[in-house]
Amino acid sequence: MSRSDAADPPAAAPTVRVRLFAALREAMGWGEQQVTAAANPATPLELWQQLDLAGAWLAATGAPGGTAPTGEALPAGIRVAINQQFAEAHTLLADGDELAFLPPISGG
Amino acid sequence: MPPTASSAAPAVSMSVSLHPDPIDPCQQLEQWQAQLQSGGAEQPAATSLFIGRVRGSTAAGAPLDALELEHYPGMTEGQLQRLTAACARRHPVAAVMVRHRTGLVLCGDAIIVVAVMADRSGPAQRCCQELLETIKHDAPFWKREWSSGMGEWLLGHTELTNATTA
Incomplete structure (x- = not known):
């Protein structure tokens, strides 16, 4: 199955194993979670927003970690x-x- | 991972590994060369070697107690194999060795050892440098500097252009 092919999405929102590392893991206080996406289909960017990782990244680094609700990219790096x-x-x-x-x- | 069957280039010997404990670069090099010699083939004439060690100070200039290296088990090993194979395809080399530390690395200890054998010095040196740079950018490792009991994650890698002054 091609990952970029949106023609055949699963019936339910996907549940994925989310893993974080280094400064991001410590900022969130967890390194691994099973997460069911809020929508179907779902993308990493949407999971980033769903888990509010941007706020933690901003707090940990002082770097602009936030994407606006309509943001289309992850923070630099x-x-x-x-x-x-x-x-x-x-x-x-x-x-x-x-x-x-x-x-x-x-x-x- | 050997080059794909579709590649017309001769097979490149690759030896890539992670080490949670201290490594002796010279011993690693000798063992690798002995392993290659045991195959019976004549050794290529040129070997390029890079050894990276932990500096005694942090990026901010404070005395460094140790450097912690976190990695992504599974992905890091796979990515090192992919990067090494790709680099070996871009240069006419015969053998590549990569050794990378994980965990707590003390000042002066080796973090990374890259060695490349080729028939000529140019390809050996270029492949060695290119592989080192691509590992900095694309192999999932994260460094935390420990100084005076405090740890601070480094958010990025040393650029090649800064390497001579870093």
């Missing part, structure tokens, strides 16, 4: 992974997906 692969914020989520919000990477 925040990346998304679905099932442990980088993905776009507007990718459609499937039931059972593992969705991770990744704060700015600092490897090497």
